[in-house]
Amino acid sequence: MVNRIVVGAHYGLRDWVLQRVTAVIMAIYTFALVLFLLAMPSSYEGWKAFFGQTWVQVLTQTTLLAVFMHAWVGIRDLWMDYIKPVGVRLTLHVLTLVWLVSCVIYSIKVVWGL
Amino acid sequence: MQKQRPKHLDLAKIRLPIPGIVSILHRISGVALFFSLPLLIYLLHGTLSSAEAFDAYRAVVSHPLMKLVLIGLLWAFMHHFCAGIRFLFLDVHKGLELQTARATAKSVIVISLALTVILGVVLW
Numbered sequence: 001m002v003n004r005i006v007v008g009a010h011y012g013l014r015d016w017v018l019q020r021v022t023a024v025i026m027a028i029y030t031f032a033l034v035l036f037l038l039a040m041p042s043s044y045e046g047w048k049a050f051f052g053q054t055w056v057q058v059l060t061q062t063t064l065l066a067v068f069m070h071a072w073v074g075i076r077d078l079w080m081d082y083i084k085p086v087g088v089r090l091t092l093h094v095l096t097l098v099w100l101v102s103c104v105i106y107s108i109k110v111v112w113g114l
Numbered sequence: 115m116q117k118q119r120p121k122h123l124d125l126a127k128i129r130l131p132i133p134g135i136v137s138i139l140h141r142i143s144g145v146a147l148f149f150s151l152p153l154l155i156y157l158l159h160g161t162l163s164s165a166e167a168f169d170a171y172r173a174v175v176s177h178p179l180m181k182l183v184l185i186g187l188l189w190a191f192m193h194h195f196c197a198g199i200r201f202l203f204l205d206v207h208k209g210l211e212l213q214t215a216r217a218t219a220k221s222v223i224v225i226s227l228a229l230t231v232i233l234g235v236v237l238w
Contacts, residue, residue, distance in 0.1 A: 020205060023198055030195065044161075044168065051162055064155075071148050078141065103151045110159040 143190035
């Protein structure tokens, strides 16, 4: 028997959790980055050396992915709240995804110095 | 019996309570940050570029109009950050009482504005 529930509670719970988890990741990254910046000598060379380390690049890229997933849930919620015509909403969803995927690609180039 | 209640869906007539203002500003700042994502990545790019490119980047960033945009984005980030932390606490049922919720909403507005001014002055 196919037991597929298409209405009711818990629909969208995964997105709700994703938005909170990514928020916590970004908050931790922000606090950590501020602490490192305060501890570091404020110079161009110091910053470049700091950001040249692989672990900094990895954590930055991970956090940026969290940013994009967070933005996806948030912006999609806005379209669902304010845009009623299905066609327009679908178009906006697609444009949002294209925008965010482009940002992911650009961020990869910048973070890894490609 | 259906009561006749006044309907004020006119945006100019709706008076949002402070938590409501924080909430709508959270949305607005979120949208601003969403549209600025490429700019924010570009800003990171500039700080990591070579010495010659860094000077060009400096000229772009120190343009008065750009500084204004950056101050705006700084506020958007600060507000979204502070309000977001408040919402996370509300999610785990901390600070739900009316008085507390109003007080934390007020502090979100004040703290994010204060941080924007302080960091803005330091970085200008």
